[in-house]
Amino acid sequence: NSKVIQTPRYLVKGQGQKAKMRCIPEKGHPVVFWYQQNKNNEFKFLINFQNQEVLQQIDMTEKRFSAECPSNSPCSLEIQSSEAGDSALYLCASSLNRADERLFFGHGTKLSVL
């Protein structure tokens, strides 16, 4: 069973609505990734953190997506104004290190934008 906890498992939003999902990384893992997996199983990297610091993020993330990993609180990914194309499985993963280290994935949050 995954020790990376993602909530909620399913999220349904209307276009233009905010969508927020949370992730608790595995204990002791300072590095957190967010990926978007579409229905064709394609992974798109969104953002990653080491502790509270953003390491990398894609341009898309900078516009409608925001994410944070505050200390002593779950990490979160928020889409400010959901679009139909945002419908996907959002995967959170954590790792011990920021280089050459396996990822531990959560079950994901399946977002449906109607």
Place this chain on the structure above:
Amino acid sequence: GEKVEQHESTLSVREGDSAVINCTYTDTASSYFPWYKQEAGKSLHFVIDIRSNVDRKQSQRLIVLLDKKAKRFSLHITATQPEDSAIYFCAASLNTGYQNFYFGKGTSLTVIP
């Protein structure tokens, strides 16, 4: 940027046979190649990895081969069992200090009893 291609989208083998899943990558700087398994209703989990300083790694029934010249790596599952049925994803990572993984599209493996 890096692009990882996973060549078999589906694969069926008989129980006890071997299964081979092939991936190619484009960036010669990629140095870390993990494989993940996704079973129905479960999260992706790590199965095996290989680093660019070796060309073969084995963990029980799993063997990973890496051919850096051809920019190709493969997962071999020997003596397959029904519980090996799952979607397998390959990935590549550039060790730039800020790792980012590039994933293949997955291979759905069915082991027929």
